[in-house]
Amino acid sequence: MSEMYVSGQSxxxxxxxxxxxxxxxxxxxxxxxxALVYDEINGVEDLPKGWTDLQEPGRYRLEQRGDEKLxxxxxxxxxxxxxxxxxxxxxxxxxxxxxxxxxxxxxxxxKYAFFGVRPCEVAALGVLDKVYxxxxxxxxxxxxxxIREQAFIVAVNCVEPGGNCFCVSMDTGPTARGGxxxxxxxxxxxGNMRYLIESGTAAGAEVLDGMANLEEPxxxxxxxxxxxxxxxxxxxxxxxxxxxxxxxxxxxARNPRWDSIADxxxxxxxxxxxxxxxxxxxxxxxxSLDGTHATRTRKWxxxxxxxxxxxxxxxxxxGIGARYRQWxxxxxxxxxxxxxxxxxxxxxxxxTWCPVGIDITQEAAAIRRADLRDTPIGIxxxx
Amino acid sequence: xxxxxxxxxxxxSCDGCQLSILDVEDHLLDIASVVHIANFPEASxxxxxxxxxxxxxxxxxxxxxxxxxxxxxxxxxxxxxxxxACATAGGIQALRNWKxxxxxASTVYANPEYLDTLHTSTPIKNHVEVNFELRGCPVDxxxxxEVVAAFVQGRRPNIPEYSxxxxxxxxxxxxxxxxxxxxxxxxxxxxxxxxxxxSYNRGCYGCFGPMESPNTDMLAAAWQRLGVSHRGLxxxxxxxxxxxxxxxxASDHHEALAVAQGE
Ligand code: SF4
Ligand code: SF4
Ligand code: SF4
Ligand code: SF4
Numbered sequence: 001m002s003e004m005y006v007s008g009q010s011x012x013x014x015x016x017x018x019x020x021x022x023x024x025x026x027x028x029x030x031x032x033x034x035a036l037v038y039d040e041i042n043g044v045e046d047l048p049k050g051w052t053d054l055q056e057p058g059r060y061r062l063e064q065r066g067d068e069k070l071x072x073x074x075x076x077x078x079x080x081x082x083x084x085x086x087x088x089x090x091x092x093x094x095x096x097x098x099x100x101x102x103x104x105x106x107x108x109x110x111k112y113a114f115f116g117v118r119p120c121e122v123a124a125l126g127v128l129d130k131v132y133x134x135x136x137x138x139x140x141x142x143x144x145x146x147i148r149e150q151a152f153i154v155a156v157n158c159v160e161p162g163g164n165c166f167c168v169s170m171d172t173g174p175t176a177r178g179g180x181x182x183x184x185x186x187x188x189x190x191g192n193m194r195y196l197i198e199s200g201t202a203a204g205a206e207v208l209d210g211m212a213n214l215e216e217p218x219x220x221x222x223x224x225x226x227x228x229x230x231x232x233x234x235x236x237x238x239x240x241x242x243x244x245x246x247x248x249x250x251x252x253a254r255n256p257r258w259d260s261i262a263d264x265x266x267x268x269x270x271x272x273x274x275x276x277x278x279x280x281x282x283x284x285x286x287x288s289l290d291g292t293h294a295t296r297t298r299k300w301x302x303x304x305x306x307x308x309x310x311x312x313x314x315x316x317x318x319g320i321g322a323r324y325r326q327w328x329x330x331x332x333x334x335x336x337x338x339x340x341x342x343x344x345x346x347x348x349x350x351x352t353w354c355p356v357g358i359d360i361t362q363e364a365a366a367i368r369r370a371d372l373r374d375t376p377i378g379i380x381x382x383x
Numbered sequence: 384x385x386x387x388x389x390x391x392x393x394x395x396s397c398d399g400c401q402l403s404i405l406d407v408e409d410h411l412l413d414i415a416s417v418v419h420i421a422n423f424p425e426a427s428x429x430x431x432x433x434x435x436x437x438x439x440x441x442x443x444x445x446x447x448x449x450x451x452x453x454x455x456x457x458x459x460x461x462x463x464x465x466x467x468a469c470a471t472a473g474g475i476q477a478l479r480n481w482k483x484x485x486x487x488a489s490t491v492y493a494n495p496e497y498l499d500t501l502h503t504s505t506p507i508k509n510h511v512e513v514n515f516e517l518r519g520c521p522v523d524x525x526x527x528x529e530v531v532a533a534f535v536q537g538r539r540p541n542i543p544e545y546s547x548x549x550x551x552x553x554x555x556x557x558x559x560x561x562x563x564x565x566x567x568x569x570x571x572x573x574x575x576x577x578x579x580x581x582s583y584n585r586g587c588y589g590c591f592g593p594m595e596s597p598n599t600d601m602l603a604a605a606w607q608r609l610g611v612s613h614r615g616l617x618x619x620x621x622x623x624x625x626x627x628x629x630x631x632x633a634s635d636h637h638e639a640l641a642v643a644q645g646e
Contacts, residue, residue, distance in 0.1 A: 035557030087553035273552030
């Protein structure tokens with residue numbers, strides 16, 4: 001049974017405090033380099049109070065809202081996957097000497113609390129769990145579960161979706177669907193900022209039980225919460241028609257739209273790097289000059305690089321169109337074959353942070369408009 | 384067993400890449416323990432005759448004498464690696480390739496007749512076969528260590544050819560193009576610097592030259608939307624790697640458009 005409380009902004013500060021006291025490193029949104037990033041926070045004063053983010057394809061601007069909202073923006077520039085699968089992870093390192101071979105001690109996994117996780121991002125954690133923690137019966141990816149299992153999740157429902165959000169299409173928001181320990185909804189109510197705080201797990205309830213000065217929400221506060229969240233669902237920046245999408249994409253491997261993409265896409269890999277669910281890594285082995293110390297490092301990779309598909313002396317996806325096709329088809333079609341869900345949660349990052357503003361929802365819609373499955377060119381699989 | 388012999392040669396350049404070798408600090412002794420530094424005038428007076436097992440070449444070819452000298456070096460070298468923007472692309476001095484060198488010579492020197500220079504600055508690979516190219520202006524010192532390590536260990540150097548953006552995102556820097564409209568060459572530039580400039584809120588200058596599949600047309604269109612003129616694009620592509628083919632073609636293209644549009 002979930003518990004619901006209400007507080008002012010001081011209650012948010014006390015919640016951050018309570019998590020820190022339980023030994024969590026609390027990570028939340030902060031302003032850096034003219035954008036929101038996720039980094040360590042020590043109190044409510046570190047949150048981007050009064051800021052909002054304008055998000056369009058290929059464009060992002062932070063602006064002052066002119067109010068006191070703590071959560072008046074949507075997702076940060078980089079996702080939470082940076083903490084669960086860091087961009088560079090030393091898998092092991094070791095030294096060989098006359099006494100034998102010894103590996104260096106591995107660092108302790110950090111104990112995080114993620115604060116201000118948006119509903120689509122909570123869903124993305126679930127997507128990552130399927131990939132890294134329970135991959136079709138395969139063992140969990142090295143290091144992932146040790147960090148993931150200790151992470152405490154404080155979600156924030158979205159009462160104001162961003163310009164590139166489409167969580168309603170993906171059924172991941174704007175109200176958190178589960179997977180969080182606590183969820184907060186920020187509402188302006190009778191001229192005050194009010195925070196409805198609900199537990200999602202027993203661990204979340206326990207934290208809330210230990211906090212003083214939380215109030216019972218009034219009926220009108222609960223109604224306001226429900227009203228704002230219903231309105232938010234109707235105010236999505238974008239939509240993605242998911243009906244029949246996997247078959248559509250898989251059947252259009254030769255669609256000329258991929259050539260148009262090849263002209264526009266930079267193959268810069270930004271979209272995959274900022275995506276909260278893209279999971280590809282490469283592994284670098286490094287041996288010291290004298291050959292006595294070895295390090296194996298896992299690094300984020302992307303299907304937009306040529307090295308990604310390099311086999312037998314050449315890359316299999318030489319053209320940029322083929323690389324984009326791999327990306328969108330994996331996210332929205334073949335991911336379903338692998339993991340029984342799509343690999344997209346509708347956060348909009350790949351649209352915002354593409355330097356040339358290529359929009360996954362528009363590209364999928366363009367393929368739908370020019371579906372070639374019933375024409376001779378559409379016959380056949382991947383080229 | 385004798386250590387492999389290392390030689391380091393300089394052509395037209397600023398010496399910055401050679402200095403990067405000396406700048407590897409702790410690793411310099413490690414390098415000296417796996418290769419015999421046989422010919423590296425910037426580091427040691429000792430000069431041991433060739434042939435050499437590993438030769439690092441800095442600088443571009445700008446004189447008839449150098450155009451000859453590089454062939455002799457090639458003959459003396461089993462494995463030749465070019466280091467830096469000058470050696471791999473002609474360097475900043477390749478800007479002369481678009482200009483009149485005689486005019487420069489007569490403007491700068493009292494007696495230009497004593498000069499014996501070529502009208503172009505060209506990369507080493509235009510003259511002799513090169514076994515590996517290490518990019519950067521200057522090269523990254525740890526990448527240099529990697530090249531030497533890979534050589535002595537008999538493997539390919541682990542040097543990525545994808546965009547600067549990949550490093551920028553691994554570092555967690557929000558994109559400067561997107562978040563404040565600052566033009567950046569990162570999407571068409573090869574990684575290697577660790578995305579230094581974007582982390583200081585600046586655009587990439589293209590120090591590591593073109594990445595593996597640069598889409599200069601589309602990036603230029605994005606820069607134009609940010610208010611950069613054709614002339615501005617010519618200047619951007621004509622930097623340290625101006626004569627690297629994709630950047631050269633892009634700059635020529637925008638120069639023609641700038642002229643046509645009376646910019
Ligand atoms: S594909 Fe794009 S919209 Fe979907 S989860 Fe990834 S970044 Fe977000
Ligand atoms: S879309 Fe590309 S980078 Fe992302 S998970 Fe799939 S193959 Fe990997
Ligand atoms: S779609 Fe955009 S972000 Fe992704 S690789 Fe292409 S240009 Fe880069
Ligand atoms: S700042 Fe430059 S290097 Fe970084 S992602 Fe943007 S375009 Fe790429």
